[in-house]
Amino acid sequence: MTAPRSTKTALRDLAAQYSPALREYCAAGGEAALHRAYQLGRRAILSGFGVLEIMSLHQEGLVAILLGRLEHGEQARIGRRASEFLAECLAPFELSRRGFADAHAALSAVNQGLQMQLLEQRKVAQVRSDVIGTVSHEMRTPLTSIHGALSLLKAGMGGELNAHGQRLLEVACRNSERLVRLVNDVLDLERLESGTMTFNMRPCALKPLLEDAVEANGAYAAPSAVTLVLGPVPPGARVRVDCDQFMQVMANLLSNAVKFSPAGGTVEIEAQRRAGRVKVSVSDHGPGVPPEFADRIFQKFAQAETTCERKGSGLGLSITRAILENMGGEIGFTVAPGLTTFHFELPEWRARGLARQRLAEDDPCLVGR
């Protein structure tokens, strides 16, 4: 490691003062030279030098003095005074050392406390995550069987029911579906948060992904006569994503937008390129996001008080955000009168030269369908 030029200059400067002061003290003694030694030590610390630099300055100065003086008896005096001089020069380092020792002790105590807190938090989080995972998993199997049985009854497998029975059965069926969705969402979020969800990342052309998403969610929009409108997509834009997870993101955003759209309204999907990233927006003309809800909209089990039908699990946007973050993206939203837009950004995927061509040939996902 070589010292930067300014450090070298500072060290030379220090050496130019150390030797004469040492020589003066060895020859004549005196407090003034010792005070200078102390000042040089202080300056050395402030310039970032250590005791080893001082030792080498000292050795250099002392050798020069001894080379010129060989008279009998003088060497012992010079040796003693040189040590005194060196001690004065190192005294500020002692001050500094004790300061660091104190600071270190204080910081170590704080650090130890923080470490223990962190460990405790991790344990609690692990237990929580285990409980959530196990309970959800254990719930899913009986729930699937309940839902299956109810569906069969609804389809007439148990014979005809009267109108009242039919209504009750529909309520049971709807709610078992909701419970299945909730359990699946909880499991998804738990896997996303614990990092055990696997992502099969591949470069995919953006346009077909968005077209598929619009097509797949059209059925959900149809009953309320909401139209999904896909605007222009930047030509050639590609993102490196897990296609299924990307579809999940789009399904969550589109179903939210449809849910809050007035009947017969439109939901607009747009894509833009910006600074190496691709931004996808989903806009609706619904009532917007209540301001008091805005800062916890991505939190788990968050649902605005005004949501008249608590249809979802309240996990959709948390899952959406977690998926996007896992794929290197981020999500946000803006609310203007009559226009609510949820948007997310992902890094635009760019292959270079041959790699692009090869991938384009190998990967049907890349060239579209």
Add this chain to the structure above:
Amino acid sequence: MEIACSADIVTARERGRALAGSLGFSGSDLTVIATVISELARNIIEYANTGTIELEPVERNGRPGMGIQARDEGPGIEDIASALSAGAAGGSGLGLGLSGVRRMVDEFEVASHPGQGTTVTVRKWLP
């Protein structure tokens, strides 16, 4: 004695060393006492321009020691606790300055009020 320039610091150190030597201090303790005087005198010049340093022999339960009092009528210290912390601005966070002095002596006392100057009293007992 008056402290107003670097030459005064040298004189104060010289007298401090001589007094400490006569009290029985030796070796590295003399260096510590000279360092304490230098840091206190340096503070006076840096923050108050002028002040005084008094040196006196002290005694407790038959144990001799060295007393040093630095006094100035400068702007004073607003927050003594932070001036004494290892990261105090005066010592560039390197443990120099007032916080360094405190670690080198056996007893340390600061009296200061904004606008009314500062008095630092330290004692070091003969080991």
